[in-house]
Amino acid sequence: MEKQSKAYGVHVLALPYPSQGHVNPMFQFCKRLASKGTKATLAITNYISKSTRPKSDTVAIDTFSDGYDDGGFAQAGDVDKYLARLEKTGSKTVAELIQKYQKSSHPIDCIVYDSFLPWALDVAKELGILGACFFTQACAVNYVYYYAHHGLLTLPVSSLPVEIPGFPPLHLPDMPSFIYVYGSYPGYFHMVLNQFSNVDKADFVLVNSYYKLEEKVIDAMKEVCPMLTIGPTIPSFYLDNRVENDNNYELNLFELDLSSNCINWLDTKPAGSVIYIAFGSMVSLSEKQIEEIAMGLKNSNFNFLWVAKASDQEKLPKNFVEDDNGLFVTWSPQLKVLSNKALGCFFSHGGWNSTIEALSMGVPMVVMPQWTDQTTNAKLVEDVWNVGLRVKVDENGIVRREEIEGCLREVMEGERGKEMKKSASKWKDLAKEAVSEGGTSDTNINDFISKLKKKPQ
Structure with a gap:
């Protein structure tokens, strides 16, 4: 198995939160990894797989269950109910998916999991593989949630403006809506704060942004949460054009009006x-x-x-x-x-x-x-x-x-x-500079792959 493992370098399993805005960046990151010789497998829910039938020439696609195989989130109808079953069923079926690959000639070396799914890191640790937390949203937004999670920002906010390193002074309407309108969507609010429940135990923290875009915030947040910027995660055709045939997102969760002129x-x-x-x-x-x-x-x-x-x-x-x-x-x-x-x-x-x-x-x-x-x-x-x-x-x-x-x-x-x-x-x-050869994002992705390759096989 060692020789076969070295033949492909490393194998990354990517686990996005099952919504369009989270699947797209993760899928694009997988394409970047694949273009650099890394085997990448995108894990989507059974429902998304059945309803979209995605295909890719470069990224392998596999499935797990969120507990709602016939209708996804709509079948649950309630965010708390959905997230609870997603964690319970997802933990079990993602573990089974990883174990399936561990018995093959291309075992999983690392799971890159959406920050909305911190339970995936527990699965990785139990199975002895590396875990990389992937923040889909802007670093600035993540840092506000970090402050709220750790009690550095008192909620509900009463003292204004809010001063957070790397930011201009923030007033209430500048905060994420769950803080701006305190008490709204409690299920989602718990989810975004819970991103930081175990992030300190992750082997890597990846952010869908690029350094020059959020330089001050990234420098400040790196002091408490070391991270690698790997964005922007949009098809290569519109940036550096170094990833072959990468000119669209490939996986759409909504019906397309292909007749649009x-x-x-x-x-x-x-x-x-x-x-x-x-x-x-x-x-x-x-x-x-x-x-x-x-x-x-x-x-x-x-x-x-x-x-x-x-x-x-x-x-x-x-x-x-x-x-x-x-x-x-x-x-x-x-x-x-x-x-x-x-x-x-x-x-x-x-x-x-x-x-x-x-x-x-x-x-x-x-x-x-x-x-x-x-x-x-x-x-x-x-x-x-x-x-x-x-x-x-x-x-x-x-x-x-x-x-x-x-x-x-x-x-x-x-x-x-x-x-x-x-x-x-x-x-x-x-x-364009960030993803170009030698650009910050490109360098960080190369660094990520290099560290994975150093993991004992």
């Missing part, structure tokens, strides 16, 4: 003239909010491409119809859209994957955060990276049409918008 439509528009609107797969906006967005767009008179579920499109004002200025789709190939020359602004919810994609494509943003990490990401977009604006919410929790129109105009054609475009271009170059 949005790229052809974008190609007919002048450079920098289109606003791209997409609020992620989990956001469901009220009819009033959709009306305000629609009228803000109409009043701005800019070209727009709006990704909206059919149920959201039904909430549009009756007199709001498509014309030469706008196009509605239920799904879009987001990276192709963001890299299109017609794009002038991304109107986003501020999810981390969407944010890092926009940064990597050099597209300025208007951000309308909804929950979880998005509020803190919006703070970074506006006040740290200077690549966009965060919309202001009124006393009823609605972003009004005048606010939307004003922010879009400022980013598209205002004086601040010009500076944002320059900043966006800088971050685009630094993202």
